[in-house]
Amino acid sequence: MLLQGKNAIIYGGTGPIGRAVALGFAREGATVHLTGRRLTALEAVAAEIRDEGGSVRTAVVDALDAEQITAHADRVAASAGSIDISFNAIGLGDIHGTPLAEMSLEVFERPVVNAARTMFLTTQAAARQMIKQGSGVLLFFGGDDGHDPIRDYYIGGFQVAMGLVDTLRRQLAAELGPHGIRAVTLQTGGIVEAIPAEDASRDAIVDMIVGQTMLKRAATFDDVGNVAAFACSDKAASITAASINITAGAVAD
Template sequence: MLLQDKVAIVYGGAGSVGGAIARAYARHGAVVHLAGRTEATLRDVADEIAGAGGTAHVDVVDALDERAVDEHVERVVARSGRLDASVNVISDRDVQGTPMVEMSVEDYLSPVVTAVRSKFLTARAAARVMVPRRSGLILYFGGRFDWTVCRRFSVGGLGVMFDAVESMRRQLAAELGPHGIRVVTLHTGGLPETIPDDFAGRDELVKALTDLTISGRPATLADVGEVAAFAASDLARTVTGASINISAGAAFD
């Protein structure tokens, strides 16, 4: 299998994107450690993975807590013997729909601070155990932000957060590459499946995301999981410092 004997942590593993990645990793043979703040929802994903024949562990971890992140990575290595992939897709606490000039500074900075802090902490903890083995993947979710969205909808600090994470990805890739560690983000252009059914204007948003693509078929959660599995595999050993574009042409490189 593509990820046989590999070990991965998925921060935000109970969410729609994190769950999709965790399921794909387990399906391809990886031992998955689901990390998040709510045990019950993490357990649901772990039970589903186990029911399909995979292996998943559950750990309650606040990815914004420096000590908790460091200690968790140590436990993962003690439990599974290694760490091959660290995936961070936790919620970034963004506030949208309010014009920038009407927002509080706390709401505007919330996604930026949350994303940068959590992704720095999880990447640093992973790198410290990956460097001695001279291999590993640090994977984020986001990619280049389409600022034309702001003409139609107020996104708050979300776009700044995306750009900040991309800068972090480049810096980490440059520093960790000589140690055999790859750093990648996935860029989807939007996932209709993640939009709640009760979200006002859901149909219009799904149509907008679909119309942006060339194929008329936006990426699905299953697509995200499979590409994430490829990124963590030895087949992607030359892919680092890059954003993998799975936007179906919604964004051109």
């Protein structure tokens, strides 16, 4: 197994991407420390992991609260002996479909502020433990590694927030690399399965996502979990300050 004996903290573990990565990690032998704001929802995902024979712990943690994040990371490090992986999949805010020229400052800045706060706090808490160990992986999701802006669909501050995450990943990789810590992003062109069936715009969004790919299909939840597990394993030990492209050819490197 790729992650046997590893401890992975996942923030936003009840969301579709958090769940997909949690299942991928657990299948490869990691003990998953699943966090979120709602215990009932956390336990539902944990039950799926246990049903597959995986190891999981749950904790209610607000991934925008510095004290809660630090206290939880300290508990994991003390009880499990290490924090080998930290992955933040919390939602950053709604995508309103409003042009920037017509958007209020409050709506624009919400995902930017949320991204800056949660990504800084969660990676910092993990990095402090990883520095002591001399190893670890900070995993990110989304972003386009500085490629083209999104066309034909207004996503407000969300794309700006993703650019912030990309820059943070690069800086963390530079500062933490000498301590044996890697920082990697899974670069996605959109996960069709994550779009709610009741979303009135779903068909148009699916067509846009799939239409931009070379494979004529989008990455699936299983794809996300499998690539995440590889990226955080020792098999990927030389990958850092990088995005792993799972856009199915929507972005050509």
